[in-house]
């Protein structure tokens with residue numbers, strides 16, 4: 001697995017920044033799950049959305065997103081396994 005750094009939005013949602021190569025490796029098509037554009041290397045994989053977004057969609061979501069305590073709880077229980085399943089070795 002590839003080592004990856006776990007990042008957090010200001011609401012506390014985790015994400016990983018990844019490359020087009022990472023995306024092809026997990027079987028993705030490098031298409032933004034929100035706006036459907038072809039992505040190059042700024043790909044944001046986000047547990048709580050279950051989606052991979054381009055930088056523009058990520059920036060919009062991370063700006064307007066709200067923090068829900070239930071989401072954070074679910075995230076803290078499940079996100080490591082989620083990122084592992086996409087081929088990333090993340091540390092808590």
Ligand SMILES: [Zn+2]
Pocket residue numbers: 032033034035036037053054055056057058
């Ligand atoms: Zn997008």
